[in-house]
Amino acid sequence: MRAFIPDPLHAEGGEGFIVPRPNSSAGSLVRLRDADSALNMCFATDDRGFSTDKTSTSRIETRFTLGLSADGKGTVTPARGRTIAMQTSRVDCATGSTIEQKLGSVDRDNLGEPTVADGVVQVAGQVQGRNVLTPLGASGPAIDYSFDIQWKPATSTLTASINIGSFPAFEVYARRPGGSWVPVVRQFPAGKPWMLTGDSFGLFFGRKVETVTIPGLTGKWQSPPPESRFALEFNGDRVRWSERSAVGVVLTREVALRELPNGGFRIERPNDAEVLAFLGYQPSLRAQILARSPNPSFMDILWEGDDFRGEWNGLVVTKDAKAQLKEVVQPGGRPAKSFSFVRVKE
Structure with missing residues (x-):
């Protein structure tokens, strides 16, 4: 003012x-x-x-x-x-x-x-x-x-x-x-x-x-090609969240949208058995990961002009020489990976 x-x-x-x-x-x-x-x-x-x-x-x-x-x-x-x-x-x-x-x-x-x-x-x-x-x-x-x-x-x-x-x-x-x-x-x-x-x-x-x-999130947004890894469709306080794997498989979940104190937003996705299978982990390794009680992966959404970037915080899993579980780094335990998003024109 x-x-x-x-x-x-x-x-x-x-x-x-x-x-x-x-x-x-x-x-x-x-x-x-x-x-x-x-x-x-x-x-x-x-x-x-x-x-x-x-x-x-x-x-x-x-x-x-x-x-x-x-x-x-x-x-x-x-x-x-x-x-x-x-x-x-x-x-x-x-x-x-x-x-x-x-x-x-x-x-x-x-x-x-x-x-x-x-x-x-x-x-x-x-x-x-x-x-x-x-x-x-x-x-x-x-x-x-x-x-x-x-x-x-x-x-x-x-x-x-x-x-x-x-x-x-x-x-x-x-x-x-x-x-x-x-x-x-x-x-x-x-x-x-x-x-x-x-x-x-x-x-x-x-x-x-x-x-x-005020320009909001309503509608479809996508991270840039060639991977176009993430697609987000916002409808009020709900988000249809899709992730594309390197081999072209798509996982879609509907999640809640939560506003953060800094004016941004956060969406979370549980690391359950279906998600771990999508990420390519074998059944025996999935069981070991689930035994560690993994926290949900999350993405913080921050405005940049009329577009936004997503700060992706995923689960990090390392294996030993025998392909057994060595370490699970919870989401947020390492620096986030940034993805720019643009609105998908209908």
Whole structure:
């Protein structure tokens, strides 16, 4: 979430107040009055439109990750320091030159405890920050916004209810960790800079409610050829998991999909007699392996842009010179093997 002052091209409700810097200076400025005056004050803008670029500046920015823990509880990270205020530059209205610079203040960065009900993780919060270079300093007008976020992993849907003021511009994006950003709420200025005074008291506030789909796992995915070893078909919290052996035999199981605290997912497959036979172990060796109580093999699924990679953790079995069981290394006991996955087009 970012509140930012746009360039003149995207001023909209702030037209006449957001103007190019004078004397051919680069960038633009926002002035508190829409006419030149000795009483005017001007500040540098963020000089942009909407953007997901992490290098794009804003007046205030809030970032956090909302997820589910292994025991089904809602999580928010980080626990603190989610909101930052960026540097404010006061400039000369007549020349465009910089007079002074100072970091804005974060006066409120409140986030409630996340709750989980009917598969929906929900959290609400409130943020306030201000420009400390106005004559009123720490008591001057503030940028305020509050939000209620509801995330349903099973359907990859996110609903955001946002209360925002009329100035400046505001943008909200969401993604799975490592995925592509999806626009949720975007609004250019609906009012004038001086309306921030009223925004602080809720006078010019508006509420926006949007529901978006975050690119999810639903559908068929496959690891790359020539082996095309794994195929995964996702349907809600269930996965049809197929593995192809080197000789072309295919084993298919339906397994549960579990969300991890880092925003990824895990699927598990038991190493039972059928799986060991598929892996090519002879009956006598299968019995010895089963006597060691092998843990399920598992794959962790982590987003990479619009695709994902699977971190495969399989059972490792070694034999001695007489082809007898020597060692069983449980899944996760050695480094995982990575497989990239791409969506199968129907």
